[in-house]
Amino acid sequence: MSPIELLRRLLHNWPIKLAALLTATILWYQLREVEPVVERSLERPLEVVGVDAERRPVGLPGRVLVRLRGTARILKNLHPNAVVTFVDLSGVEEGPFTVPVQVRTPSGVRVVEVVPAEVSAVLERQGAAVLPVVVFAPENVVSYNPKSVEARGAASLVERARAAIGVDMDGKGKVTLVPVDDDGRPVEGLELDPAAAEVEVVGPLLTSKEVDLVLAPPPEDLRPVSVKVPARVVVVGPPKALEGVSSVIAKVDWRVGEYTTALELSLPEGVSVIGSVLAQLKVEPVKPLE
Template sequence: MIKLLRKDLGIKILAVCIAILMWGLANNDKIRSPERENPISEQSFSIFLQVQNIERGLALASDLKAVEVRVRGKSNVIMNLREEDVRAFVDLSGLKQGTHLVPVQVRFPTNCELVSLNPKQVEVKLDQVVTQQVPVEVELVGEPKLGFNAHNPVFEPTEVLVTGASSLVGTVSKGIVNVSIDQLTSSVSGLLPVRLVDINGKTVEGLKVEPEIIDVFVPIMQSMPTKNVPVQLKQSGEPDHGYRIVNWVIEPSFIQVTGSVEYLKGLESISTKPISVAGATKDLVKDVDLDIPEGYNSVSSYKARVVIKIEPKVERKTISGIGIKTVNLVDRYNASLDKKDLSLTLEGKSTILEGLSSANIQAWVDLKEVVLGEIVLPVTVELPEGVKIISQDPAEVKVTIKEK
């Protein structure tokens, strides 16, 4: 028996050791600590602060910065946590115009916990919502390739509406559209965004712009001879009866035309497309295309704004045979005038002068407090408003007062 036990003893001992080792490996998962397998870890996020429940008619007038959020959880959870899974916001329910200190609220998955939040409160400024119209300018960035020129941009619209907090809207000077023309050899066009700036050129953010993009065209042409020519008004029709064109203003009054030497030599001016003034009784303001003859390469402007000043015609008219009356004569006296009629030269609107005649013009001599005898008195004339006397004959008459 002992011999049997001692037989192959080394092999038997090795087998027992291997068995113990295998048992240990097989039960390793059962005795391993869960904390060691999936430990707790932390992660920090920089989250843009959102706004909720702002009252109608109010807008945010302050710049909200990102907040730093640090959360804790199981490693496998934290490793899969994305920035969009964490949200930071301020609730502005019930807050009125003014400056307020409000708490920052955070939302994240339920299997995480908040470690830290910085800052925990932020200052917000609320202001009334207003809308303002501002001009748009196009700024060219860079230079065309050598031998090419960029001409004035053509864009539409030339103004945009800006809506937002009144304190921010009030800082906006204009809208800027940047167009890159660096090393270009041909014209460029496209729909480009508008950037709001203040009087110092600093970008103003946090406002709504309508429209957000504008249509821009920048002519880029090979360098050729240019010529500045005046812009002339081309009208059709005539103002209403009794009215006339006093003057007009065209902007731009000159444009730069690029073309061949032969073309420019015969070009003395550029006319607008016909503008109708038929029947007009007040000033006209028109945006009109320019009538540019064929043969040009480029022009500095394709449109012009025309302001036409229209006023009633001012004329002169002479009316004779206007009877001179006496007024305020004492009942016991008789009065005689050395001249019984007068002649007037009048100036005024033609529409008023046309209706005046000797029959509807009143002229008189006031005999109040006049005594017996002869006296020279002025002749008073009553005329409609806007009509003035250029000459009057006679201006005075000799009156003889006698008893009845």
């Protein structure tokens, strides 16, 4: 088709075509005007750009609050990840700084307010250190690997860190490690490599407890004349196994005579007694009635 023929077709009935275009444009604006405009607040993580791997900011908030405005339809369908909050540290020198919080939003969404609107922190050189690993298990004795991890982050934070600790509450195979200072408080802002320790339960944590000793009665044909036994004994076992144990029964090798014998204690599973428990006995037969 030649340019002249194309132009002729475009100009054919041009008043009608122009009127249709104007009508569609007016209708679109009217529809947009009647759609309600609303506001929505989102809490978003604060990202850092414009800083090299050798430096780290210290003291920045982890999240900021953003108040947005737009049509109800757009804000209702807005995914939070479409709103990005960040600070640009390009050109910022080491030391204290204050920069505005910037927000990137999709088309049709306007930023009304950012809280805080600007942030102050300190830009430091990155440091690294090797921290010992300590895993606590309230009810078990555990072994774990690794025994040390590398901590990376701002130099001042690395200097505060003294150990990487984890707590194994339920015998799981892996626990997350947290860097802590001399007082055991977490040092936030450090990265650990690796960030978790593999834990293996070796055995239950043992505690001791003093309980009453109760002798099993002798058979009907024997009568103890003299009995010397400890009133109480010390038993050792897992805390749960010792719960509710206030006494143990001792089985006796009852026989006629005067002798010393070891007692056999009836103990819960996993519980043992400290040392040997002996009894000094003098036993006579029960004389039949004449």
